[in-house]
Amino acid sequence: MTPPRRKKSDQEPAVDTPIYLGNYSNGEMFHWQTERERRIREYVLKEAGERARRHGIDRRSFLSSAMGMALTLGALELGQGCSSSKSKRGMDPGGNFDATEPDDADACEAVLSPGDTFIFDVQTHHIDRVTSGNASFLNGISYAHCGKGLLGCLGFDEFLELVFLESDTTVAILTTVPFKPQDIPLSNTDIIRSMDAVNGAAKGTQRLLNHCAVLPNYDTENQLVMMEDVAKSRGVVGWKSYTSWRPSSTGPGYWLDDDVGRAFIEKARSLGPKIFSTHKGLPLTSSDPAYLDPQDIPRAAKLYPDCSFIVYHSAYHFGGSTEGPFERVGATARVGTNSPITSKM
Secondary structure (H helix, E strand, O other): OOOOOOOOOOOOOOOOOOOOOOOEEOOOOEEOOOHHHHHHHHHHHHHHHHHHHHHOOOHHHHHOOHHHHHHHHHHHHHHOOOOOOOOOOOOOOOOOOOOOOOOOHHHHHHHHOOOOOOOEEEEEOOOOOOOOOOHHHHHOOHHHHOOOHHHHHHOHHHHHHHHHHOOOOOEEEEOOOOOOOOOOOOOHHHHHHHHHHHHHHOOOOOOEEEEEEEOOOOOHHHHHHHHHHHHHHOOOOEEEEEOOEOOOOOOOOOOOOOHHHHHHHHHHHHHOOOEEEEEOOOOOOOEOHHHHOOOHHHHHHHHOOOOEEEEEHHHOOOOOOOOOOOOOOOOOOOOHHHOOOOOOO
């Protein structure tokens, strides 16, 4: 299908630089746009408009091409004052990019094409529903305020656009966050539906894979039955667990090596795969802070040497918190970067 031609009077769709130069956050760390980044962005957008006209295309198309990336990389190099000489600090300046002339489309494509690069995003999210029980949490996500409403910003269509159409992601895993069934923004069934939609559009290739999220400290028996149903009907690439999540404000989390955790692991071992993706650190909804600590990971690994354990978020506790020297004792011991995973735990 050929898209309709835009009229000159039509408002141009929102455009941005190929490398984002604004305020951003991954939910753990936060970055505010610097004055240098603001000026580079303004330059790239202005220059892209002029070059796009010379090529007979719109600015959005230019910026989404290899020429747009070459222009942006060149601007970053200029903005940093990069040269072959040493900086005043005696160090090599960063950002030395050989991105070729931005007006040479073929040369840009040859230099900047991703080629055979394999990009595997091991944790992606989107939502399928907003309820009174999850709206507050979802509103705390920075991208939830993109201007399209919660479902518009965090839903499947935006997920598809950002992860697969506007990036070079080869394969991604879709996962979810812990809530009781009535409030979970994306259930395991929803994950499978999204996986089928993406892989169907990709002509049956496996572009999207699925986690199965398990809450073994909530309605344990039904959770174990659910694991069996998902594994036998569709399969999974890993079991997602949130040890700090608690069903009530007074209830505890669990450890992977306590009775609750062992029941979960042993069920997963019997079903396969023996891969456990465990959220540690970065408190989410209804978290018991004690169980954010990764101290149970090496203990579980010793109990189950045939299993693989992947720790999501590196047990990092709070975005933007001040880091200091490592402390084994004191008020901040076992918090954030003071809680490394070691074989002696």
